[in-house]
Amino acid sequence: MKTAARSFNLSRTLLSLSAGILFLSACSQEEVKSTAQLAVPNVITQALSFNNSYQHQQRYTGIVRSADTTGVGFELAGKLSDIIVDSGDAVVKGQTLAMLNTQLLQAEQQQLKASLLQTKADLDLAQSNLARSIELKKQQYVSEQQFDETQQQVASLQANQKRLEASLYATELKLEKSVLVAPFDGTISKRHHNLGEVIALGSPVFTLIGTSQQQAYIGVPNTVAQTLRTNQQVNILIGKTVYQGIVAGISAEIDAVTRTVQLRINLPSNKQVINGEIAYLEYQQQITDAGYWVPISSLTDGVRGLWNVFVVTKSDDGLARIERRDVDILYTTEQQAYINGAINKDDVIVTQGLHKLVVGQQVKPTSAAVARSL
Known part of the structure; x- marks a missing residue:
């Protein structure tokens, strides 16, 4: 009887253990299944859009210069005796800027004036003698030789008078050019000489920048220059401001150093830009090349x-699983890249979080439309 009871209790225990094991096994499978479902990451995706071409944005560098920018200097050498303006001063056309010492020229002027007066007196006497000689010749009291000599003396004095008048004019012109005046309205950018210096012929005393028309001088490749025309409107970036410029001229030759063609572009007259500022030509070119625009973060x-x-x-x-594809980058902007390679127009790419993924990993696209297309 006791043996039967023990057998019954053992059977009950075994049944209880089996039920518990089955229960734990079922719970474990459900937990694994739930964990596997949670392990599939969501990914942000984008369907590729095919393009036959793209806009290539380029920038070419140049410099801003006034249309009237020149080194202003005397037309003759001399000692600088007076400087009236300095760097930063605004001047108007015809205003006196500086002067040379003119003592020697003034002495030469006085000497020439005296010589001219003497020559005029001698000429008056010679002309009087000639007039008398004409009357005497009529009465045959003067020989032909004397008459010719008198005529020759008058002609020689007249020629000498003209020579002295020309020399006096040249000296007065030198005196006039010893005063340096502004050739146009502008601002003195720099002074190159100091008071008392002896300056050479043609040496600039000031750099004068005109206030009339500011222009940008920018070199571009010949292929770009051929697509532009005079009076065409272009975008010019100076500092942080974009100006609407007008192409005023296109050079007819390629620079031997930079291998570029220089553009001369008029800037708006009401805009304040400084001579020497860096200017950029923003140029868009249509490039025919098949590809796809994708975010930079997808690379x-x-x-x-x-x-x-x-x-x-x-x-x-x-x-849905991850697959790696090789691509070529044709062009980039700050946010996007234009690519082609081992991709098709119907492909769906991951745009963010690539560092968390591996090839062959199961993923779940966040876009329902993309998910249905797979």
Whole structure:
């Protein structure tokens, strides 16, 4: 009887243990299944959009200069005796800027005036003698030789008078050019000489910048220059401001150093820009090349210098998984890249969080439309 009771209790214990094991096994499978479902990450995706071409934004560098910018100097050498203006001063056309010492020229002027007066007196006497000689010749009291000599003396004195008058005019012109005046309205940018210096012929005393028309001088490749025309409107970036410029001229030759063609672009007259500022020509060019625009964040480094994107594809088991594709970057902006390579127009790429993913990993696209297309 006791043996039967023990057998019954043992059977009950075994049944209880089996039930518990089955229960724990079922719970474990449900937990694993739940964990597996939670492990599939959501990914932000984007369907590729095919393009036949793209806009290539380029910038070419140049400099701002006034249309009237020149080194102002005397037309003759001399000692600088007076400087009336200095750097930063605004001047108007015809205003006196500086003067040379003119003592020697003034002495030369006085000497020439005296010689001219003497020559005029001698000429008056010679002309009087000639007049008398004409009357005497009529009465045959003067020989032909005397008459010719008198005529020759008058002609010689007249020629000498003209020579002295020309020399006096040249001296007065030198005196006039010893005063340096502004050739146009502008601002003195720099003074190159000091008071008392002996300056050479043609040496600039000041750099004068005109206030009339500011222009940008920018070099561009010949292929770009051929697409532009005179009076065409272009965008010019100076500092942080974009100005509407007008192409005033296109050079007819290529610079031997930079291998570029220089553009001369008029800037708006009501805009305050400083001579020497850096100017940029913003130029858009249509490039015919098939590809796709993608966010910069969708690109990752590949092997051997290549770039990769992660494409979401449907595997044989019907699940969405990650696949790596090699691509070439044709052009980039601050936010996007234009690419082509081992991708198709129907592909769906991951745009963010690529560092958290590996090839072959199961993922769940966040876009329902994209998910249905897989």
